[in-house]
Amino acid sequence: MTTSDRITADVASATIGHRADPCRLHRIYVGRPRLFANFTERALSFDARTADCFRMTPAPIRSLSAPLRHLLALAACALTAAVAWPLHGTLDLANTVMLFLLTVVLVAAFLGRTQAILASFASVALFDFFFVPPQISFAVSDAQYLVTFAVMLAVALFISHLTAGLKSGTDEAIARERRTRALYSLAKALAGSVAPAQVVEETVKFIAQHAGGQAMFLLPGDHETLQVFSIDGGPSAAALTMTEQLSASAVFHSRETIASREIGASDGLRLLLPLAGSTRCRGVLHVTAHSSRHTPTDPPATLDRPLLEAVASLAAIALERVHFVEVAQCSQLETQSERLRSSLLSAISHDIRTPLTALYGLADSLAGTTSALPESERETARAIRDQAMHLHGMVTNLLDMARLQAGKMPLRLEWQPIEEVIGASIRAVGLTLRGNPVRVELAPDLPLVAIDAVLMERVLCNLLENAAKFSPPGAEITIAAATEQHWLALSVSDRGSGFPPGSLPRVFDLFERGARESPVAGVGLGLAISRAIVEAHAGSIDASNRDGGGACVRIRLPTGGAPDIEPEAGDGPEAGPA
Amino acid sequence: MSIGTPTSILVVEDEQQIRRFVRQALEREGHRVFEADTVAQGLIEAGTRKPDLVGLDLGLPDGDGAQFILALRAWSSTPVLVLSARSSEQDKIDALDAGADDYLTKPFSVGELLARTRALLRRLRPGPAQAEPLVRFGEVAIDLARRQVTRAGAAVHLTAIEYQLLVVMLSNAGKVLTHRHLLREVWGPAYSDSTHYLRVYVGRLRRKLEVDPAQPRHFVTEIGVGYRFQL
Numbered sequence: 001m002t003t004s005d006r007i008t009a010d011v012a013s014a015t016i017g018h019r020a021d022p023c024r025l026h027r028i029y030v031g032r033p034r035l036f037a038n039f040t041e042r043a044l045s046f047d048a049r050t051a052d053c054f055r056m057t058p059a060p061i062r063s064l065s066a067p068l069r070h071l072l073a074l075a076a077c078a079l080t081a082a083v084a085w086p087l088h089g090t091l092d093l094a095n096t097v098m099l100f101l102l103t104v105v106l107v108a109a110f111l112g113r114t115q116a117i118l119a120s121f122a123s124v125a126l127f128d129f130f131f132v133p134p135q136i137s138f139a140v141s142d143a144q145y146l147v148t149f150a151v152m153l154a155v156a157l158f159i160s161h162l163t164a165g166l167k168s169g170t171d172e173a174i175a176r177e178r179r180t181r182a183l184y185s186l187a188k189a190l191a192g193s194v195a196p197a198q199v200v201e202e203t204v205k206f207i208a209q210h211a212g213g214q215a216m217f218l219l220p221g222d223h224e225t226l227q228v229f230s231i232d233g234g235p236s237a238a239a240l241t242m243t244e245q246l247s248a249s250a251v252f253h254s255r256e257t258i259a260s261r262e263i264g265a266s267d268g269l270r271l272l273l274p275l276a277g278s279t280r281c282r283g284v285l286h287v288t289a290h291s292s293r294h295t296p297t298d299p300p301a302t303l304d305r306p307l308l309e310a311v312a313s314l315a316a317i318a319l320e321r322v323h324f325v326e327v328a329q330c331s332q333l334e335t336q337s338e339r340l341r342s343s344l345l346s347a348i349s350h351d352i353r354t355p356l357t358a359l360y361g362l363a364d365s366l367a368g369t370t371s372a373l374p375e376s377e378r379e380t381a382r383a384i385r386d387q388a389m390h391l392h393g394m395v396t397n398l399l400d401m402a403r404l405q406a407g408k409m410p411l412r413l414e415w416q417p418i419e420e421v422i423g424a425s426i427r428a429v430g431l432t433l434r435g436n437p438v439r440v441e442l443a444p445d446l447p448l449v450a451i452d453a454v455l456m457e458r459v460l461c462n463l464l465e466n467a468a469k470f471s472p473p474g475a476e477i478t479i480a481a482a483t484e485q486h487w488l489a490l491s492v493s494d495r496g497s498g499f500p501p502g503s504l505p506r507v508f509d510l511f512e513r514g515a516r517e518s519p520v521a522g523v524g525l526g527l528a529i530s531r532a533i534v535e536a537h538a539g540s541i542d543a544s545n546r547d548g549g550g551a552c553v554r555i556r557l558p559t560g561g562a563p564d565i566e567p568e569a570g571d572g573p574e575a576g577p578a
Numbered sequence: 579m580s581i582g583t584p585t586s587i588l589v590v591e592d593e594q595q596i597r598r599f600v601r602q603a604l605e606r607e608g609h610r611v612f613e614a615d616t617v618a619q620g621l622i623e624a625g626t627r628k629p630d631l632v633g634l635d636l637g638l639p640d641g642d643g644a645q646f647i648l649a650l651r652a653w654s655s656t657p658v659l660v661l662s663a664r665s666s667e668q669d670k671i672d673a674l675d676a677g678a679d680d681y682l683t684k685p686f687s688v689g690e691l692l693a694r695t696r697a698l699l700r701r702l703r704p705g706p707a708q709a710e711p712l713v714r715f716g717e718v719a720i721d722l723a724r725r726q727v728t729r730a731g732a733a734v735h736l737t738a739i740e741y742q743l744l745v746v747m748l749s750n751a752g753k754v755l756t757h758r759h760l761l762r763e764v765w766g767p768a769y770s771d772s773t774h775y776l777r778v779y780v781g782r783l784r785r786k787l788e789v790d791p792a793q794p795r796h797f798v799t800e801i802g803v804g805y806r807f808q809l
Contacts, residue, residue, distance in 0.1 A: 354596070361687070454802040568738065
């Protein structure tokens with residue numbers, strides 16, 4: 001172990017001791033001589049257990065304070081003079097100059113530019129004082145030594161300039177490479193992350209290690225308000241000041257000029273970086289510089305802004321990717337549960353309808369005119385048949401409601417004239433309407449409407465069945481359709497008992513029945529289903545009582561945008577009479 | 579099929595009680611009824627009995643009713659009446675596209691069953707309507723040879739497409755025609771998704787030929803599926 005090695009280790013240990021907080025000192029660069037670097041590293045890792053130890057080309061001496069480095073430069077010159085002094089008799093003066101120039105090169109390489117300049121002057125002074133006759137004097141006997149001094153100084157200065165420049169270039173390149181490698185490893189770590197927590201964790205770790213800062217993620221929560229994202233789920237201790245919160249939300253919302261923003265604080269610099277994803281801003285990265293300032297003379301903490309901006313964009317991409325993965329998983333899950341629900345419902349539907357079909361059909365056979373049963377028994381069979389049909393209606397409504405309540409019901413919207421659905425509905429409830437004639441009042445030139453015919457038929461069937469249920473025999477039921485500005489207004493009205501007073505606001509609620517304990521069958525689902533279907537069509541439905549008695553349900557459906565029907569070419573008289 | 583020999587009907591349905599009342603109803607009408615409860619057995623019965631009509635449930639234990647229709651259509655044009663417990667219109671459309679002629683949604687009454695059966699069997703019989711190019715329904719008379727349509731004696735003007743649509747529906751009377759099928763037949767394959775054309779033209783035919791276009795008796799809407807013309 002050489003003296004210089006021991007010095008390096010001592011200096012490093014002293015540095016660790018001086019900085020006091022081993023957690024904050026994350027890295028010590030161990031310089032040359034390379035031969036002894038291993039030992040130094042070992043000594044260092046022993047002294048500073050928590051600190052990472054990196055072998056780096058920049059000399060550790062560079063991190064010493066400027067006055068100390070100046071002293072070291074002078075000491076190096078003095079050492080050279082001391083080494084050359086005993087050889088003064090045997091060594092030619094020209095070679096002594098070479099020794100001093102070598103010293104200047106070494107100082108430039110290890111201590112820096114200003115130290116090298118100082119060493120250049122000191123070398124010339126020492127050379128003049130100790131070696132140029134008359135010795136131990138600044139006086140010069142031969143004037144030609146002035147040329148030697150001038151050339152020596154010029155060469156020393158030039159060399160120190162070149163060496164120091166080369167050195168700092170190398171250092172920069174190494175630092176850049178290190179940063180690139182670190183960023184690459186961060187990118188790799190982020191690429192493997194599957195949850196926002198992982199992204200946050202990796203990024204915070206990286207910034208702490210490589211950018212000398214403490215990072216915090218502000219991610220949008222409910223209602224787009226920024227919240228501190230904490231990995232452990234607990235409330236974050238690091239509360240933000242009002243200024244920071246306002247600045248963060250300004251950074252988050254300024255979509256056009258996405259730029260990072262600096263906030264000065266008494267204990268160091270804060271940096272707010274937008275996490276700009278490709279589709280939107282994903283949040284804000286808040287970085288506080290590690291405060292390494294213990295005395296006012298220490299340099300203020302700084303942050304490597306370009307590096308942090310690169311980190312922020314990596315984190316933003318990772319957050320965005322994680323977000324889209326989540327979205328994809330959610331929609332896949334939704335599709336699966338939708339499929340399961342629909343197959344479950346159709347299985348139930350099939351299993352209930354099969355025995356109902358048998359019940360209905362068998363009772364209908366018994367009730368038929370060709371049946372050999374006496375009239376009273378046939379009446380019983382008819383009652384069984386009718387009750388089976390009621391049961392079927394209820395099951396259909398319950399299943400429809402289950403489908404509608406399950407969430408998104410896919411609508412098969414097709415442009416069609418409303419009268420077609422009206423006609424089909426009247427036909428479908430034909431038996432129920434036997435005692436009540438239906439009048440259809442259609443305004444001329446009704447526009448096409450985009451509706452799901454099957455669902456809209458359910459609505460009209462429900463309304464017609466209700467109307468028939470509450471109408472006295474023979475009373476007319478009216479269906480009317482007309483245009484009202486951009487709407488198609490459809491109404492079903494009867495001359496029955498009407499809605500009970502006070503119940504109107506609630507008639508479309510689930511399980512609401514016109515009259516409590518009413519002898520009229522029905523579970524009150526019909527109107528709720530009707531409302532769900534009409535609202536799915538972006539329409540509205542309301543109920544009222546008519547003047548002179550009876551109920552009226554009005555539906556409004558949006559119109560407009562119907563496709564054109566091309567007029568027929570050659571609309572000639574070919575099919576008509578000549 | 580000559581007059582006097584009873585028509586034979588094959589019922590393919592896995593629920594025994596449904597088979598029972600269907601059989602009773604059809605036998606009272608004078609038909610001979612054969613039963614099957616699976617697709618495989620149904621196809622064997624169809625091959626050996628050569629029925630005049632098949633009543634078919636769509637949800638059979640060993641397969642889908644549509645498979646049965648496709649297999650049957652490979653060698654037979656026997657009319658098929660689907661008895662479907664499914665509420666999904668797509669299942670009905672699939673069955674009709676596979677070659678079924680009509681469908682009944684469960685639960686159905688004996689009356690409906692017999693009416694549909696009669697309509698389908700009538701199509702088999704070479705009736706006077708086909709011997710003579712004159713079709714009548716309600717007040718309307720259509721002379722297919724002269725391409726003339728009259729209503730209560732007065733001439734009715736139909737456009738080329740309206741007339742073509744009418745002819746396609748007339749020649750498939752009693753049968754459910756899907757939207758897609760009608761669009762292809764009348765407008766051509768390029769229009770097979772333009773259902774609004776079909777709906778508007780059916781509406782025009784109703785206004786010209788029906789007594790009450792809002793409650794049509796002949797140009798019947800099969801909601802979500804297509805149309806049926808009935809005399």
